[in-house]
Amino acid sequence: MHGSVREQVPLAPYMHLRIGGPAEWFVEPFAEADVAMVVTACRDLDLPLRVLGGGSNVVVADAGVPGVVMHLASLNRMVRDGQRLTAGAGVTLPTLLRNTKEVGLAGLERLTGIPAMVGGAVAMNAGTRDGETFDLLTSLTVVEPDGRIAVWGRDRFRQQYRDGGLAGAVALQATFELTPDDPAAIFARFSASLKKRNQSQPVSQRSVGCVFRNPSGDAAGRLIEQAGLKGTRQGGIEVSGLHANYFVNDGTGTAAAFVQLLQDVRAAVRSRFGVELEPEVKFWGG
Numbered sequence: 185m186h187g188s189v190r191e192q193v194p195l196a197p198y199m200h201l202r203i204g205g206p207a208e209w210f211v212e213p214f215a216e217a218d219v220a221m222v223v224t225a226c227r228d229l230d231l232p233l234r235v236l237g238g239g240s241n242v243v244v245a246d247a248g249v250p251g252v253v254m255h256l257a258s259l260n261r262m263v264r265d266g267q268r269l270t271a272g273a274g275v276t277l278p279t280l281l282r283n284t285k286e287v288g289l290a291g292l293e294r295l296t297g298i299p300a301m302v303g304g305a306v307a308m309n310a311g312t313r314d315g316e317t318f319d320l321l322t323s324l325t326v327v328e329p330d331g332r333i334a335v336w337g338r339d340r341f342r343q344q345y346r347d348g349g350l351a352g353a354v355a356l357q358a359t360f361e362l363t364p365d366d367p368a369a370i371f372a373r374f375s376a377s378l379k380k381r382n383q384s385q386p387v388s389q390r391s392v393g394c395v396f397r398n399p400s401g402d403a404a405g406r407l408i409e410q411a412g413l414k415g416t417r418q419g420g421i422e423v424s425g426l427h428a429n430y431f432v433n434d435g436t437g438t439a440a441a442f443v444q445l446l447q448d449v450r451a452a453v454r455s456r457f458g459v460e461l462e463p464e465v466k467f468w469g470g
């Protein structure tokens with residue numbers, strides 16, 4: 185395999201929340217075929233394998249993660265073919281959006297402000313009120329759990345709300361069908377979304393975005409706020425005063441404190457409204 189394999193690598197620097205112990209093995213494959221080799225090797229050696237994108241939706245346990253964490257930052261190529269744009273799983277959404285804006289291809293503004301990599305955005309079907317990642321996806325190249333590389337078309341997509349339906353496959357690259365538009369108009373929409381987000385969400389603080397999925401017909405943030413929980417704290421983790429579905433780390437937080445706060449908030453919302461909030465954030469290790 186081309187790439188790097190390191191032992192006991194601290195994960196906190198890779199995580200948006202800046203929390204988490206080490207990965208037992210941290211693997212950074214160089215190219216698509218190397219990703220397939222890692223998937224096959226982990227299966228043969230019976231090693232747990234986790235794929236890390238931008239680390240913006242994961243809380244890693246303080247004690248770290250057993251097995252392999254595979255980071256796909258090397259898959260960072262972008263290729264344009266007319267209105268179609270193919271991006272590697274390791275391309276960050278901000279980079280992707282900047283590029284589509286510059287070449288006058290519209291559509292991805294709906295993902296403005298999401299600090300994901302393309303692979304993570306696909307795995308989570310990341311989205312906003314304006315739309316989701318899968319809206320514009322025409323094909324997806326993946327490594328399936330048996331180690332084979334496959335190209336999935338729309339007929340194979342199984343996405344749901346905040347779930348790309350990858351069923352254990354690793355996303356390698358995604359092709360989006362976009363619409364030609366004036367770069368200035370795209371930029372204006374992008375700026376307006378960013379402004380709105382900056383006013384309503386604690387974007388400059390360490391968080392994992394929305395902690396809970398929105399229950400059907402309601403917003404988790406509204407329920408948490410109505411339960412009077414803004415500003416509630418466990419250690420260095422606090423329910424944001426700006427957006428109650430965000431928990432922010434003041435720099436001293438731990439995964440244990442995050443989990444405790446999540447349980448406190450869940451219990452309070454359950455007792456006040458009878459609603460069971462389901463976490464959107466993923467937990468690794470612990």
Ligand SMILES: Cc1cc2nc3c(=O)[nH]c(=O)nc-3n(C[C@H](O)[C@H](O)[C@H](O)COP(=O)(O)OP(=O)(O)OC[C@H]3O[C@@H](n4cnc5c(N)ncnc54)[C@H](O)[C@@H]3O)c2cc1C
Binds near residue numbers: 234241256298392
């Ligand atoms: C400030 C902030 C704002 C946010 N705003 C939004 C928002 O508006 N809308 C929204 O939907 N989310 C939002 N999020 C949450 C987060 O950005 C999304 O869930 C995003 O899709 C996660 O992408 P990532 O690359 O960071 O993935 P990670 O957090 O690294 O991983 C998330 C999951 O995806 C899996 N994964 C990652 N890459 C791959 C791959 N190549 N193949 C298979 N599985 C993979 C991981 O194993 C994990 O299960 C926000 C987060 C933050 C911190």
